[in-house]
Amino acid sequence: MPRSAEINFWRQMASVSASKLLNALGVILLITVLNTAFSIEEIGVFFFFYVSVNFLSKFVGGVGEAIRKRVSAKEGQNPEYLAVGTIFAIVFQTVVSVLILSVYVLVPEQFLPDPLQAGIDVILSAITLLFAQSVGKLMLNYNSGMGYPGRSEWFGRALPGVLFLVLAVFFTFYNSSLSVILLAGTASYSLSAVIMYLSTRPKLLILPNWEHVRSVFDFGKWSILQMISNNIYNSADVLLLGILVTSTTVGFYESSNSLAGLLYVIPYGFYSVGNVMISGLDAEGRREDIVSVLQESLRASSIIPVMSFFMFVGFGDFILEMVFGGEYSLAYWYLVGLGLIKVLSSYRKPIQGLNYGTDSPEIQFYANVYAMIANFTTVLPLIWYFGGLGVVISTVLAAVVRLGAVIRMSKEYVYDVDIRWTLLVTYSTGLVLLAGSQVIEGMFELSNLQYILLLVGFAVVYLVSNISLIRIDLASPIGDRRE
Numbered sequence: 001m002p003r004s005a006e007i008n009f010w011r012q013m014a015s016v017s018a019s020k021l022l023n024a025l026g027v028i029l030l031i032t033v034l035n036t037a038f039s040i041e042e043i044g045v046f047f048f049f050y051v052s053v054n055f056l057s058k059f060v061g062g063v064g065e066a067i068r069k070r071v072s073a074k075e076g077q078n079p080e081y082l083a084v085g086t087i088f089a090i091v092f093q094t095v096v097s098v099l100i101l102s103v104y105v106l107v108p109e110q111f112l113p114d115p116l117q118a119g120i121d122v123i124l125s126a127i128t129l130l131f132a133q134s135v136g137k138l139m140l141n142y143n144s145g146m147g148y149p150g151r152s153e154w155f156g157r158a159l160p161g162v163l164f165l166v167l168a169v170f171f172t173f174y175n176s177s178l179s180v181i182l183l184a185g186t187a188s189y190s191l192s193a194v195i196m197y198l199s200t201r202p203k204l205l206i207l208p209n210w211e212h213v214r215s216v217f218d219f220g221k222w223s224i225l226q227m228i229s230n231n232i233y234n235s236a237d238v239l240l241l242g243i244l245v246t247s248t249t250v251g252f253y254e255s256s257n258s259l260a261g262l263l264y265v266i267p268y269g270f271y272s273v274g275n276v277m278i279s280g281l282d283a284e285g286r287r288e289d290i291v292s293v294l295q296e297s298l299r300a301s302s303i304i305p306v307m308s309f310f311m312f313v314g315f316g317d318f319i320l321e322m323v324f325g326g327e328y329s330l331a332y333w334y335l336v337g338l339g340l341i342k343v344l345s346s347y348r349k350p351i352q353g354l355n356y357g358t359d360s361p362e363i364q365f366y367a368n369v370y371a372m373i374a375n376f377t378t379v380l381p382l383i384w385y386f387g388g389l390g391v392v393i394s395t396v397l398a399a400v401v402r403l404g405a406v407i408r409m410s411k412e413y414v415y416d417v418d419i420r421w422t423l424l425v426t427y428s429t430g431l432v433l434l435a436g437s438q439v440i441e442g443m444f445e446l447s448n449l450q451y452i453l454l455l456v457g458f459a460v461v462y463l464v465s466n467i468s469l470i471r472i473d474l475a476s477p478i479g480d481r482r483e
Helices: 009-034 040-072 079-106 120-145 149-174 178-200 210-244 247-283 287-301 303-324 326-357 362-386 389-409 420-443 448-469
Strands: none
Touching: 009 040, 009 149, 009 247, 009 303, 040 079, 040 120, 040 178, 040 247, 079 120, 120 149, 120 178, 120 247, 149 178, 247 287, 247 303, 247 326, 287 303, 287 326, 303 326, 303 420, 303 448, 326 362, 326 389, 362 389, 420 448
């Protein structure tokens, strides 16, 4: 029996979500630290490169997803699968690095977008970060497939996130250079990869046979395509803003996205752990248990994202000013739009975990293709009419299309799930509390402390109401599908 089928679902989910939360908070703190030494435009340049590195490293992450699936469905270490990913990573990253440097050297500077004129030192630092992140993604997925998704997330995401923040703080005060900040990220992800290797000690000097290669890329052809499409979809906003609008809009977008990212930590936990557990259940043919895991995940996944979205609608400008400063209040609609996207993702991520666990990664790829079609056919007209905000509006429309496509193509399992009561409770509670908060705000002139107390009260009442009304089996997600 695969160990992944019997993991403690809620404990692992809480661990993964907590590590993701720590990582998300690190990004927010990083922006606040960078604000002390760099302008919004320079911060936009930094995130242009950072997002580009994330985009490229996830090509290797697609192979990592395949490794996680193959390892989680088997007993033992199976280091041959990791060897397949390592060989792919070395070849891919070498080719990409040569292409990036060739473009920078050969293309005249006046034809490069503003962010790419930052200098060769920034580009070389970004390339080293690419190598470190890619290796880290391989080790994270391998260790997760071994049955340790929670521990892997802490070592693979939370740890480098914290180290990155600490080093960034140090270098910001002693050497205000974007290239040095990126090198801090390289050091953080490299240390993380070493620690993950030491936690399982897979054999390095081992050659995979053709069956291992075929097995990884049989799944990987879809997970890699999914990663490519997903990365194009997720990274397009920042890249389009940096190329077609201004670096300042990238700063507004990323500051809002870092706050909206807090809504994503719970859905990500359900995706990451559900992926591993469902893979083990699928290997044993336990369909009813798979549906139970999916239903419990969908019940709990959206509660905090929906609550936070209503808080962004009611108090988004105040939140932005308190966290990043008064000049960021102009990003209010960025925050609201990105918050809505994360709410839609809170329904999609558990289903994505289902699809990966049941060996159907092609579903997410096709859904991403539909989303990209919606995104790229609307983004240019919307940029023309709404400026940088047009990118966010276009992405909201694409997120609706992507969720609808994932649900439709996953109907074999999703149509057995009933979350109508959950939807009614989460949204009706949010609307009532939002209306009440607006009444209080209109009747009284609130100080900053009173605004904070109102936000805390909103969250407490919302969570208590939802936890009381939505029945979630915290003992085990298996075996109870009542709504």
